[in-house]
Amino acid sequence: MQSPIHVTSEIGKLKTVMLHRPGKEIENVYPDILHRMLVDDIPYLPIAQEEHDLFAQTLRDNGAEVLYLEDLLTDALADNDIKEEFLEKIIAESGYAAGAIHDGLKEYLLSFNTKDMVDKIIAGVRKDEIKTKYASLAELAEDKDYPFYMDPMPNAYFTRDQQACIGDGITINRMTFKARQRESLFTEYIINHNKRFADKGVEVWRNRYPEGRIEGGDELVLSDHVLAIGISQRTSAKAITELAESLFEKSNYDTVIAIHIPHNHAMMHLDTVFTMINYDQFTVHPAILRDGGHVDAYIMHPSSNGEISITHETNLKEILKKALDKPEIDLIPTGGGDPIIAPREQWNDGSNTLAIAPGVVVTYDRNYVSNDLLRKHGILVHEVRSSELSRGRGGPRCMSCPIVREDLK
Numbered sequence: 327m328q329s330p331i332h333v334t335s336e337i338g339k340l341k342t343v344m345l346h347r348p349g350k351e352i353e354n355v356y357p358d359i360l361h362r363m364l365v366d367d368i369p370y371l372p373i374a375q376e377e378h379d380l381f382a383q384t385l386r387d388n389g390a391e392v393l394y395l396e397d398l399l400t401d402a403l404a405d406n407d408i409k410e411e412f413l414e415k416i417i418a419e420s421g422y423a424a425g426a427i428h429d430g431l432k433e434y435l436l437s438f439n440t441k442d443m444v445d446k447i448i449a450g451v452r453k454d455e456i457k458t459k460y461a462s463l464a465e466l467a468e469d470k471d472y473p474f475y476m477d478p479m480p481n482a483y484f485t486r487d488q489q490a491c492i493g494d495g496i497t498i499n500r501m502t503f504k505a506r507q508r509e510s511l512f513t514e515y516i517i518n519h520n521k522r523f524a525d526k527g528v529e530v531w532r533n534r535y536p537e538g539r540i541e542g543g544d545e546l547v548l549s550d551h552v553l554a555i556g557i558s559q560r561t562s563a564k565a566i567t568e569l570a571e572s573l574f575e576k577s578n579y580d581t582v583i584a585i586h587i588p589h590n591h592a593m594m595h596l597d598t599v600f601t602m603i604n605y606d607q608f609t610v611h612p613a614i615l616r617d618g619g620h621v622d623a624y625i626m627h628p629s630s631n632g633e634i635s636i637t638h639e640t641n642l643k644e645i646l647k648k649a650l651d652k653p654e655i656d657l658i659p660t661g662g663g664d665p666i667i668a669p670r671e672q673w674n675d676g677s678n679t680l681a682i683a684p685g686v687v688v689t690y691d692r693n694y695v696s697n698d699l700l701r702k703h704g705i706l707v708h709e710v711r712s713s714e715l716s717r718g719r720g721g722p723r724c725m726s727c728p729i730v731r732e733d734l735k
């Protein structure tokens with residue numbers, strides 16, 4: 327059976343992609359919780375939605391089918407038993423496995439139609455929205471001033487991270503911070519219960535339950551047998567090892583290149599500093615390269631005794647040449663490598679380029695130095711508006727989860 331998921335590169339023509347249109351969750355962010363919510367500012371929702379619609383339209387205009395996470399999840403919950411099971415889990419993962427608050431939340435959420443319920447779960451539930459049957463100690467005394475029973479999920483529009491499609495399968499990710507951990511439960515229900523995916527032979531390379539942390543922003547599909555992955559603030563060596571074991575055992579993948587990057591908020595994922603945009607071209611934030619273009623990379627292969635062999639290599643160009651079998655690699659520095667422009671543009675996702683075909687990319691308009699440089703290197707650049715979307719600290723690659731790409735010729 328042909329899997330409904332097929333992604334064998336970062337650059338093959340984009341055929342199907344999953345997005346989430348930012349909603350009310352954005353308006354449930356206020357200054358005291360910015361840090362907890364992993365954002366640095368509060369986008370102005372109507373403009374963020376407008377910008378997001380233009381982003382989606384750019385993808386459609388270039389031949390991609392755009393699916394929305396919220397619709398896929400709504401369809402996945404069409405059966406009442408599945409919907410109830412999902413509700414139990416999401417309420418438990420929000421901190422209420424049983425008791426008055428759990429019951430109040432469940433009754434409240436069940437009062438919506440399924441689509442509105444999904445939107446509500448993403449938006450968050452404030453304490454003053456529900457009435458509990460009896461007062462619990464938690465309600466009376468815990469976090470009294472905290473306004474939510476269920477936190478908003480303002481990062482849901484970064485659909486890159488909750489999961490990653492690799493080959494004909496997917497990783498459903500155990501995410502690092504509490505602010506995002508519930509998001510991958512959505513993916514689990516979509517894969518198991520949405521008709522497009524359920525019983526269609528989708529391999530789950532790694533699910534969200536083992537301990538090691540991993541996010542899709544770190545998972546870069548370089549080819550039909552090579553995966554690059556960041557060892558980062560969000561992805562641990564443990565998860566990478568487990569994923570490599572699973573891929574080596576069950577898929578065509580025979581090479582995992584784990585690249586160590588700084589562990590900080592500006593560079594939270596590999597795709598904030600390094601993205602593939604053509605057969606032999608990449609954008610790279612100069613801050614991750616030591617003199618002479620060196621990084622710390624660990625190349626993993628299956629070895630004959632069933633173990634994984636690991637070699638440490640540092641020359642990024644040489645690593646990529648070998649992995650992709652190319653005579654040369656063009657590394658295009660974000661912001662032209664200027665000491666101020668590079669970090670400024672990287673901060674607003676100047677390295678976070680989404681390839682929609684080989685040599686064709688979608689980027690934020692605000693990163694005009696990086697965009698001009700891409701054009702000088704022969705790349706076709708579609709710029710999208712970015713005043714509000716960028717405040718969530720993610721760019722076009724973060725905002726999209728490719729489900730199907732054409733194979734490279």
Ligand SMILES: NC(=[NH2+])NCCC[C@H](N)C(=O)O
Binds near residue numbers: 678
């Ligand atoms: N793939 C990415 N770079 N995603 C960016 C996600 C940004 C989001 N605020 C977070 O911290 O999780």
